Amino acid sequence: MLTLTVLLYIGAMGTSIGYAFYRDRKLEAASHITLIAAGILHTGLLLMLYRRTDLFPVFSMKEAAFMFAWAIAIGAILVSSIFKGTTPIIGFATPLVLLLIAASLLLRGSAPEISPLFNTDIFPVHVVLSLTSYGLFALSFVSSVMYVFQETSLKHRRVERITQWLPSLFILDDLGYKTLTIGLPLLTLGIITGALWADREFGSYWNWDPKETWSLIIWLAYVFILHGRISLGWRGKKFAWGSIFCFVLVVFAFIGVNFLFKGYHNF
Amino acid sequence: MKLIVVGLNHKTAPVELREKISLTDNEIPAVLRTVMSSPSIAECIVLSTCNRIEFYTVCEDQEKTVDAIATIMARDSGIEKDALPRYLYVHADRDAVTHAFRVASSLDSMIIGEAQILGQIKNAYRMASHNSTTGPILNRLMHRAFGVAKKVRTFTPIGLYTVSVSSVAVELAKKIFGRLSGKAVMLMGAGEMAEDAAKYLKDAGASRLIVLSRTFGHAAELAERLRGSAVEFDRLYDQLMDVDIVVCSTSADHYLITSDRMAKIIMARQHRPLFFIDISVPRNIEPSISSLESVFLFDIDDLNGVTSKNMKEREKAANEAEQFIEEETSRFVNWLGELSLVPTIVSLREKFEAIRQEELKEAITKLAAPTKKDIDILDGLSRGIVNKILHGPITEIKSVHRRGEALKDITLLRKIFRI
Numbered sequence: 001m002l003t004l005t006v007l008l009y010i011g012a013m014g015t016s017i018g019y020a021f022y023r024d025r026k027l028e029a030a031s032h033i034t035l036i037a038a039g040i041l042h043t044g045l046l047l048m049l050y051r052r053t054d055l056f057p058v059f060s061m062k063e064a065a066f067m068f069a070w071a072i073a074i075g076a077i078l079v080s081s082i083f084k085g086t087t088p089i090i091g092f093a094t095p096l097v098l099l100l101i102a103a104s105l106l107l108r109g110s111a112p113e114i115s116p117l118f119n120t121d122i123f124p125v126h127v128v129l130s131l132t133s134y135g136l137f138a139l140s141f142v143s144s145v146m147y148v149f150q151e152t153s154l155k156h157r158r159v160e161r162i163t164q165w166l167p168s169l170f171i172l173d174d175l176g177y178k179t180l181t182i183g184l185p186l187l188t189l190g191i192i193t194g195a196l197w198a199d200r201e202f203g204s205y206w207n208w209d210p211k212e213t214w215s216l217i218i219w220l221a222y223v224f225i226l227h228g229r230i231s232l233g234w235r236g237k238k239f240a241w242g243s244i245f246c247f248v249l250v251v252f253a254f255i256g257v258n259f260l261f262k263g264y265h266n267f
Numbered sequence: 268m269k270l271i272v273v274g275l276n277h278k279t280a281p282v283e284l285r286e287k288i289s290l291t292d293n294e295i296p297a298v299l300r301t302v303m304s305s306p307s308i309a310e311c312i313v314l315s316t317c318n319r320i321e322f323y324t325v326c327e328d329q330e331k332t333v334d335a336i337a338t339i340m341a342r343d344s345g346i347e348k349d350a351l352p353r354y355l356y357v358h359a360d361r362d363a364v365t366h367a368f369r370v371a372s373s374l375d376s377m378i379i380g381e382a383q384i385l386g387q388i389k390n391a392y393r394m395a396s397h398n399s400t401t402g403p404i405l406n407r408l409m410h411r412a413f414g415v416a417k418k419v420r421t422f423t424p425i426g427l428y429t430v431s432v433s434s435v436a437v438e439l440a441k442k443i444f445g446r447l448s449g450k451a452v453m454l455m456g457a458g459e460m461a462e463d464a465a466k467y468l469k470d471a472g473a474s475r476l477i478v479l480s481r482t483f484g485h486a487a488e489l490a491e492r493l494r495g496s497a498v499e500f501d502r503l504y505d506q507l508m509d510v511d512i513v514v515c516s517t518s519a520d521h522y523l524i525t526s527d528r529m530a531k532i533i534m535a536r537q538h539r540p541l542f543f544i545d546i547s548v549p550r551n552i553e554p555s556i557s558s559l560e561s562v563f564l565f566d567i568d569d570l571n572g573v574t575s576k577n578m579k580e581r582e583k584a585a586n587e588a589e590q591f592i593e594e595e596t597s598r599f600v601n602w603l604g605e606l607s608l609v610p611t612i613v614s615l616r617e618k619f620e621a622i623r624q625e626e627l628k629e630a631i632t633k634l635a636a637p638t639k640k641d642i643d644i645l646d647g648l649s650r651g652i653v654n655k656i657l658h659g660p661i662t663e664i665k666s667v668h669r670r671g672e673a674l675k676d677i678t679l680l681r682k683i684f685r686i
Contacts, residue, residue, distance in 0.1 A: 023424060154443065155557060157569045169540065170445030233537025236561050 001045060006101060008038035009073070009094050016091030020165050031090045032080055039073045046070060061255075062107040064131060068254070069100035071135025079139060079175065085167045086175070092142045103255070122197045130190035130215075134250055136183030137222075140176045141247035144240035147172040151237055173236055176243050177229065184222050191215055214253035221246045268309065268607065270404060271329055272363040273336045273355060274321030277377045280354040287344040290315040292394065298339060299400045305335040310402040312409070314370075314391040316384065318377050323367065325404045333357055364408065364599045368592045371412035372419040380425040380581045385416050404606070408599065415595045422591070425584040428577035432460060432570045433467040435577075436544050440468060440512055443542050443563055451475035453510040455503075456517030457489050460546050464514045465493060477506060481517070507532050512542045515551050522553040529556045536561075546570070605665075611677050612661055614686045619657060623649045 015031035018024070046067065076093040080086050150166045166172075194212070195205040206212060225242035228234035234242065275285065290298060295313050302311045302322065310325035320340070326332040337355065341348035358366045369375045373384045392409045395401045401409070420426050437447075444450055452473045454465040457480055469476055476495030479502075480486035486497035498506060503523065507513070517523065524543075533541065543564040545552040550566055557564040627649050631637050660680065667676050 023427065025421075150442070154439070154563050157565060166442075168442045168445040170443065174445075233539075235538050236540065238538070238560070 005041040013094035065104035069097045072138045075139045126193040133183045133186035136179045140179040140243045143175040144243040147240040270363045272358040275354045276319035307331040310405045311400045312395040365596045368415045371416040419588040423584040423587045428580045433464040436464045437471045447472035450511040452512045453477045455515040461516030515545045516547045523551045526555045
């Protein structure tokens with residue numbers, strides 16, 4: 001089932017890229033349908049993990065990467081279904097999904113001992129909120145990359161090829177912004193629930209664990225670019241680059257921090 | 268019965284001639300009536316667009332029909348009838364079907380793949396059927412033609428590539444702004460092409476149109492025509508604060524919009540995107556403004572480059588479409604052939620039935636005291652014999668027909684049975 005899911009994601013990516021080159025409507029539809037199928041299987045896999053252990057499958061880096069991938073995929077499905085003409089996002093989002101699944105598979109198989117610390121009600125909520133916000137940031141990143149792509153092609157007047165295929169700058173800009181306006185509150189809640197959990201377990205809300213510090217940095221970075229957009233009119237290219245930069249921070253906070261620093265976060 | 272198309276188009280006749288012959292929607296009903304008054308013609312549709320005037324007919328006699336149509340064309344246009352034939356083309360049967368399908372699919376258009384022709388044919392068909400000048404053959408031909416056109420549009424990328432400067436401008440605007448509703452267009456100068464582009468943008472949903480011209484009178488007149496508002500030329504930079512799309516085509520010999528001033532404006536606009544189309548030669552907008560953030564500038568060469576490239580793509584798509592048309596034509600011609608088979612089969616049956624009735628009557632009179640039962644037996648017997656005899660030939664002729672060798676065999680059949 002996992003293999004099939006991965007194959008479907010590859011299929012969605014392939015057809016979406018094929019659509020970019022051949023602009024055949026059938027390929028566009030195919031990429032959308034394959035992605036939905038992959039998303040359903042992916043959800044099924046998560047549910048199976050949940051039923052096996054009766055725990056939210058979010059206790060190791062391996063599982064978190066898998067869930068992160070899921071959040072991106074579901075987000076891409078929602079976006080491409082809701083906003084007209086945004087199916088090319090599939091071609092950009094699926095590589096991220098596949099990378100995360102690959103990372104999840106490469107990481108050590110057995111989950112670390114689940115310390116009773118984690119086995120509380122609030123912990124899964126903290127993780128799911130944080131990962132969903134990461135998923136939304138990823139989508140914002142993807143639309144920003146597409147924005148930069150489309151913007152460059154318009155600036156260089158390479159109109160004949162790319163403009164037909166990518167969504168309009170307006171939609172991409174809007175998408176990059178809207179995903180952040182949902183993602184940021186979720187991250188905020190994720191941090192708050194994390195703090196509540198930390199208080200219960202360690203007796204203090206904030207312990208300057210590297211992950212905590214980095215979450216705060218990410219939070220500030222996103223607040224910064226959103227603020228710039230709303231009050232200073234940083235839209236378009238500036239905002240797109242901002243979102244891209246912030247997502248690099250997210251990736252670092254998600255993976256890099258664990259390798260460089262030692263903290264009580266498993267991921 | 269023959270299916271004939273008589274007409275002329277942009278390839279066979281110059282525009283001066285087409286103008287004279289073309290018909291308005293109001294004139295068409297009368298023309299349809301005149302055509303139908305010719306005894307040879309059973310069905311008729313008249314299609315008149317700026318690029319073609321065509322008569323689709325079902326008739327008995329090709330020559331008489333062509334002559335009747337030429338007479339009508341000459342009468343209404345004041346052109347010598349003898350001068351007409353070299354501009355006309357006549358397609359019969361299979362060729363007529365192919366032609367109808369190609370026209371509906373926009374393969375025969377001046378701009379291949381343009382979408383208007385289908386609507387125009389539908390309109391022509393509607394007028395003909397309102398005037399009851401269509402019958403089973405043209406009805407089916409038209410419905411198939413609409414089907415083929417739809418198929419061509421769905422399965423080939425023929426309509427995907429925009430080929431006019433104005434429509435490229437609209438495409439680009441959509442790629443920047445998404446939807447054009449709520450957007451303001453500013454038209455500078457009054458070239459024909461710029462006017463056309465502005466009109467296209469407005470049709471595509473742009474809500475506001477502002478016209479600027481060196482002479483305010485021109486601007487006012489143009490604004491009136493395009494239902495926009497005219498503005499004094501020296502308020503150019505004020506306007507640049509508000510508008511989203513600028514179409515420029517003035518005859519000035521220097522830059523009217525410079526990079527320096529634009530840089531300040533774009534700051535004040537809070538980076539709301541601004542889309543410039545400069546189709547004036549020499550150019551009136553400083554090219555370096557395109558390095559400013561949120562400013563997109565295209566000049567006439569950019570747009571022309573796109574259109575000629577896209578034209579080639581459309582031609583490629585058209586080749587694909589020809590295959591669909593080939594298949595559909597064969598299917599239609601088959602149906603047409605079967606239709607022509609029907610009268611033969613009917614008269615064959617009628618002939619046999621007549622013989623049967625005759626012999627049956629005679630047999631009954633020869634019987635001394637025929638009971639109802641006797642008559643039934645005789646009736647059943649004769650009917651059985653006739654049906655069994657006819658079964659072979661009718662099945663055969665249908666299958667021969669499907670292989671496309673019908674005509675000779677039908678003639679033979681008619682000879683043998685003297686029908």
